[in-house]
Amino acid sequence: MKVTVVGDLLLDVDINGTATRLSPDAPVPVVDVAGVRRRAGGAGLVATLLKRDGHDVTLVTAVSNDDGASHLRRALSGVALLAGSPMAPTPTKTRVRIGSHPMVRFDEGCAPAAVPECTAEMRAAIESADAVVVADYGRGITFNEDIRAALANAARRVPVVWDPHPSGSQPVTGVAAVTPNLVEARALSKAAGLDDAGLDPAGLDQKGKHVAESGRQLLEHWQSNAVLVTKGEAGAVLVQAGGSVDVPAPRTSVDDPCGAGDRLAGSLAVYLGLGLGLEDAATRAVSDASAFLAEGGAASLIVDTDAMEPEHPAPAPPPDKVTAVVELFGKQPNGPDGVHFAQAVRGKGGTVVATGGCFDLLHAGHARTLAAAREMGDCLIVCLNSDQSVRRLKGAHRPIVSMEDRAELLLALSCVDAVVVFEEDTPEECLARIRPRVWVKGGDYQPDELPEARLLATWGGQCVTVPFHPARSTSGLAEALAKVG
Incomplete structure (x- = not known):
């Protein structure tokens, strides 16, 4: 399937090691680094996963010209990369893990940036796709009016799945589904002046009807065909004009949920592109996200091998x-x-x-x-x-x-x-x-x-x-x- 991913590109850095002692300077663990691994994050992760599944993937994004961008280009080998005007610096998220357990994350350059340009090739990639995934990470790509117009036209022809961000733009009218998690749904509801009382960010004590009501309000506000509010290990709630349905998630042991939303959005777009109904596609997409986390999530991906720095290569x-x-x-x-x-x-x-x-x-x-x-x-x-x-x-x-x-x-x-x-x-x-x-x-x-x-x-x-x-x-x-x- 020909899938176009539109969104913001991030560089994810995993520093993996062991900790067997505390620092003499402060009561904090000393991490003995065993390896450093860099991979594409954000829209790049969506594109990586779809390419791994065997799809023909084009990524419409913006790329800087710094060292981080060179790592991203290597990690995205095999993905057709269409980039607007350069951004600097490359937004980078660095996670330190002891074994499989995340300890701390450092974010650099992740503030909103200038709206990048849109080329004719970028518009053509959106218009010729069998399915489109918008991975909005609040960096500016979805604010470009030409890109928005191309996405609105695509939504009339093929499924467009929009993974939103509180700092990003509003989804264009008519997309097949918008996929916020509980935290994002609450922030987006507040920004739109809607009642978000049913959306607890922890998602631990939520009645399905409360999430469904908030999803219905977002559905009307965005004028989308569906809203799929994800609830972590509790699954998701699919809201359409005719009502809502709970989508349970398979029981999964998860150390790090990083990348689950990207896996879900990409899978949902593909299943809709294959002609499945929204409920069936959502059920399969939730299962895909659970299976992805069971594999180890984003940290398990083997990408950008030129940029890996293991202790013993x-x-x-x-x-x-x-x-x-x-x-x-x-x-x-x-x-x-x-x-x-x-x-x-x-x-x-x-x-x-x-x-x-x-x-x-x-x-x-x-x-x-x-x-x-x-x-x-x-x-x-x-x-x-x-x-x-x-x-x-x-x-x-x-x-x-x-x-x-x-x-x-x-x-x-x-x-x-x-x-x-x-x-x-x-x-x-x-x-x-x-x-x-x-x-x-x-x-x-x-x-x-x-x-x-x-x-x-x-x-x-x-x-x-x-x-x-x-x-x-x-x-x-x-x-x-x-x-x-």
């Missing part, structure tokens, strides 16, 4: 095939190379296929299943149970072959492009990070009966089964080897 993976990497989830601060590889394939518009298992003794049945799976897309990633996982599933006598050797044997097959080892008993977390379009299983299953089917459906993936080959099994081989021994 890792070698870059080969461009065409990952051949010597065995990764364990939770062990690598920058994420598994198999995940990076999947993102690269999606970024080029390719189809990612995945399959999984123990593959303890590789046999002809495995080879046929893997070859069939590879034919279904542009790459095949194998989710491999770790030794500990195999032991829990198969017993103390298994595995027969170590995970390093199992991974090496799999990677020796021409049909396998990458291997990712997972520690859990099931591959759900592994799949949530890889996000394959197709998940392949061997056996006599109905695809919709597979336990992974519901997870893949959250990002539009599907489960496929291939025939099981009888008389070829690891257990049979193990028994035969025992007789030989």
